[in-house]
Amino acid sequence: xxxxxxxxxxxxxxxxxxFSQDGSxxxxxxSLLNDxxxxxxLYDDELFATYIPNSDAAGFLAAQIPRFECPDREIEEIYYFxxxxxxxxxxxxxxxxxxxxxxPDVPWAxxxxxxxxxxIHQFSEGRWLRNGDYLRxxxxxxxxxxxxxxxxxxxxxxxxxxxxxxxxxDTIVRELFPDLIANFREWENERYDATRELFxxxxxRDGMEVSVCGSGFRPTINSYMAAEAQAxxxxxxxxxxxxxxxxxxxxKKIQSVMLQTLWDADAAFFKVLPRTDDAVLCDARExxxxxxxxxxxxxxxxYTRAWKFLMNPSYFYAPYGPTxxxxxxxxxxxxxxxxxxxxxxxxxxxxxxxxxTALANLLNTQNQNDITKNDYFDLLKIYTKSHRLTKDDGxxxxxxxxxxxxxxxxxxxxxxxxxWRNGSWAADKGGVERGKDYNHSxxxxxxxxxxxxxxxNEDDILTVNPLLPDGIWDYFCLEDVVYxxxxxxxxxxxxxxxYNMGKGLMLFVDGExxxxxxxxxxxxxxx
Numbered sequence: 001x002x003x004x005x006x007x008x009x010x011x012x013x014x015x016x017x018x019f020s021q022d023g024s025x026x027x028x029x030x031s032l033l034n035d036x037x038x039x040x041x042l043y044d045d046e047l048f049a050t051y052i053p054n055s056d057a058a059g060f061l062a063a064q065i066p067r068f069e070c071p072d073r074e075i076e077e078i079y080y081f082x083x084x085x086x087x088x089x090x091x092x093x094x095x096x097x098x099x100x101x102x103x104p105d106v107p108w109a110x111x112x113x114x115x116x117x118x119x120i121h122q123f124s125e126g127r128w129l130r131n132g133d134y135l136r137x138x139x140x141x142x143x144x145x146x147x148x149x150x151x152x153x154x155x156x157x158x159x160x161x162x163x164x165x166x167x168x169x170d171t172i173v174r175e176l177f178p179d180l181i182a183n184f185r186e187w188e189n190e191r192y193d194a195t196r197e198l199f200x201x202x203x204x205r206d207g208m209e210v211s212v213c214g215s216g217f218r219p220t221i222n223s224y225m226a227a228e229a230q231a232x233x234x235x236x237x238x239x240x241x242x243x244x245x246x247x248x249x250x251x252k253k254i255q256s257v258m259l260q261t262l263w264d265a266d267a268a269f270f271k272v273l274p275r276t277d278d279a280v281l282c283d284a285r286e287x288x289x290x291x292x293x294x295x296x297x298x299x300x301x302x303y304t305r306a307w308k309f310l311m312n313p314s315y316f317y318a319p320y321g322p323t324x325x326x327x328x329x330x331x332x333x334x335x336x337x338x339x340x341x342x343x344x345x346x347x348x349x350x351x352x353x354x355x356x357t358a359l360a361n362l363l364n365t366q367n368q369n370d371i372t373k374n375d376y377f378d379l380l381k382i383y384t385k386s387h388r389l390t391k392d393d394g395x396x397x398x399x400x401x402x403x404x405x406x407x408x409x410x411x412x413x414x415x416x417x418x419x420w421r422n423g424s425w426a427a428d429k430g431g432v433e434r435g436k437d438y439n440h441s442x443x444x445x446x447x448x449x450x451x452x453x454x455x456x457n458e459d460d461i462l463t464v465n466p467l468l469p470d471g472i473w474d475y476f477c478l479e480d481v482v483y484x485x486x487x488x489x490x491x492x493x494x495x496x497x498x499y500n501m502g503k504g505l506m507l508f509v510d511g512e513x514x515x516x517x518x519x520x521x522x523x524x525x526x527x
Contacts, residue, residue, distance in 0.1 A: 026511070027477040027491055027499055028067035034058050036080040043397050047433055048103040051092045060087055064129045068447060070476040075380070075447070078387045081398040082443040086125060089439040095145035096137030099126060101439050110148040114141065117152035117207040118440040121353055123159035125442045127166040127456075130482045135163050136172045143179035150186060153206045155224040157184070157231035158295065165456035168484035173235045180232050181243065187225060193217070193275070197257045199225045200275050203343070206288070207350065210342040211324070212331035213272035213282035219262050219291050226254040227295035234458075255297050268305035270298075285309060285326040286343075287316060287351045293358035296365060307362065307371040310355065311378070318406035320386045321347045322355060322379070334405055340416040346403040349441035352383050357442070360450040364465055373469045380446060385409070387443075400443075401435035411435065452478040452490050453522075464490055464507055464515075465522040474498065486510050486527050492520065 037058040044054060052060045065083045070076050089100045093112045099122045101115045109115050119142070126135050139160050142149040149156060157173075157180040164170050173180075191199045201221035203211040208220075229251035236244035264271050264281050270289040271281040289306060292298040309315040309326065316322040324343045325332050332345045343351075359376050362368070386409055389399035402413040417432040448454055453466035462483065468476065475498040477491040489508040496503040504518040507525055514525035 026479070027489065027501075028069045028479045030062055030067070032069060032076075033061055033065075033067060033080060036077060037061065037084060040081060040084045040398065043395065045433075047436065048088075050088045050103070051090050051097075052087045057084055057087060064131060065444075066128060066448065066481040067479045068452075068477065071473050075384050078384050078398060079444055079447050081387065082125075082400065085400055085437040086439065086444070088437050089122075090134055093141075095141060097134045098138050098141050098147075099134070099439065102434060103437055104434060106434070110151060111146040112141075114147060115152065116142065116147070116149055116154040116156075118350065119154045119156060120159045121350065121442045122439065123163050124357070124445045127163040128444065128448055128481065132163070132167050132169065139163075139172050139176060143176055143183070149183060150190065151205075153201055153221050153224055155228050155231075155295075156180070157235070158224070158227040161231040161234060162456065165458060166483055168460075170235075170238055174239055177232075177235050177239050177241070180228075180235065184225075184228055184232060184247075187228075191221065196261070196273075197253065198222055198261060198273075199254070208288065208324075208343040210339050210344050211286060212284045212329065212344050213286055214274070216272050216274040216279070216282075217262060218272050218288070219258065219270040220288050222254055222258040222262065223291040223295050223297055226251050226258065226297055229254060230295075258292070259298065259300075259303075263303065265302075269309070270303075270306065284329045284331055285315065287322055287324045287355060290355050290358045293362050294354050296361050299366060301366075301368065304362065304366060304368040304370050307359070307368070310359075310371060311375050318347065319382070320404050320409040321382060321406040322352060323406045324348055324351055334407070334412075336412065336416060340413045341403060342412075345406070346412055347386065347406040348403050349383070349386075349400065349438075352379075353441040353443075353446070356380060356383065356446050356450065360446070360467060363467055364455060373467050376450065376467050377469055377472060380451065383443070383446075389414075400441070401438050402440070448478060448481065452476065454478070454481060454483065454488065454490065456483070460484060460527040461524060462488065462507070462509070462514075462527055463522065463524050464505075466490070466492070466505065466520050468492070468520055470520055484527055 041054045046054050061083055068079050088103060091098050091100050098112050098114050100113050101118050105113045123135060141147045142156060160173050164173050191201060193200055196217060198217045199221045200217050202215045206220045229247045233244050233247035236247060262270050262273060269285045270292060273279050273281050311317050314328050315326040323345055325345055334345045335342060356379060363373060386404050387398050387400055388396055390396045401411040405412055413435050414432060417434060450467050453464045455463045455465060474494040475492055479489045481488040486509050491499055491506045493499045493503060504516055505520055505523060506513060507515040507523045509527060515523040517523055
């Protein structure tokens with residue numbers, strides 16, 4: 001408890017309601033977190049120096065993260081494991097805190113080893129930390145402290161706005177409003193095709209090397225830029241700027257042209273259009289075709305047909321999937337030669353994170369018959385199962401790395417790097433451990449905003465809509481989520497015997513019961 005108190009002091013997050021007098025949460029005991037951290041520390045080879053070392057991990061996480069418990073020990077374990085790995089990537093620099101993708105320095109990174117490619121996931125995950133200074137510093141880094149914000153596709157305005165939706169504090173989006181506008185205009189200068197009225201991108205700059213459909217007008221970059229324009233419009237509204245309507249119209253225009261141009265009605269999927277005069281849509285369905293739903297850009301019933309392919313083994317579904325291209329396409333391959341980071345078949349946690357977030361948005365906003373909560377849970381379970389590595393001594397441990405063999409669960413890049421002997425991947429530059437604790441995806445956000453259902457919003461009406469299907473679990477609890485300056489707890493107790501606080505779904509705000517339902521149905525309350 002002494003270490004926990006020290007971290008509460010350090011982060012300015014002293015909540016007198018956080019723990020009961022015996023050091024436990026009202027629902028989820030702090031010992032659950034401590035037991036997991038002790039286990040993770042025990043088998044970890046702490047190869048790289050971090051701002052928060054393993055010895056301080058339990059105290060830091062106790063002070064910073066929502067506690068979670070459920071009957072599925074694998075999901076519970078990976079929830080804490082991903083927070084345990086995330087804190088390794090909080091790096092203190094002379095210019096404030098940043099969040100890294102790789103623990104060892106890699107040659108394609110920018111200043112302080114930061115890379116913009118996974119930025120949207122890092123903000124989505126990190127926004128649930130109690131101390132918002134880490135992400136506020138990180139936001140300033142991209143614009144005012146040497147960050148290379150456009151080196152990869154990165155919807156940074158949307159990422160910052162999503163952070164605000166959780167914190168309720170718009171200070172950083174107001175502060176960086178001019179920078180966000182300038183960044184958008186540079187994207188227009190560099191990647192906008194006025195003839196097509198769409199943005200184009202190189203697949204590698206989407207972080208998707210060796211993709212089947214390659215470069216061109218991609219659903220990724222156009223979804224990002226439509227979302228960027230809308231986020232800037234929203235921020236402009238808060239700043240009472242006359243640019244609100246201008247950027248709102250930009251967003252609608254990009255969205256409209258993307259829907260008209262990149263939707264293949266016959267294939268029922270969003271696809272890549274090559275950047276040539278006589279181009280036709282690529283014939284492959286790639287997983288990034290679900291990106292428009294990540295930003296709620298495909299609301300019409302016509303487009304939901306795309307979701308019928310996700311859980312079909314002839315297309316994307318696999319034991320350790322989903323795959324990054326449909327399995328029945330001639331370009332689909334699982335290769336252990338050539339580039340070690342291929343997006344022509346392997347499963348990538350980055351892409352799985354996009355798809356699960358997009359699916360959560362779909363299930364929360366649209367009535368359709370193409371995919372269900374049960375599919376969300378199934379895919380989440382597959383993703384959870386993929387977080388494993390069997391070490392040379394035969395021990396199987398929680399793990400997150402780069403790309404996954406969708407049929408075996410093997411971490412492809414790690415296996416490939418074992419055979420490399422060139423100097424660029426010597427041991428002091430990561431070597432085979434390059435992807436260890438890789439921070440290129442989300443998991444905890446999928447539990448918080450998806451499975452447990454806390455839907456971040458601008459106003460002070462809190463909506464909770466768990467995507468847990470009926471009949472799967474008898475209980476779960478997500479405790480002490482700091483949201484809009486309040487402490488929010490979502491608890492489900494089917495029989496009332498687990499927590500002894502009543503039956504069904506319960507929503508507490510600052511310890512007060514605000515809403516209940518007899519089953520896993522949506523709840524709303526005024527904060």
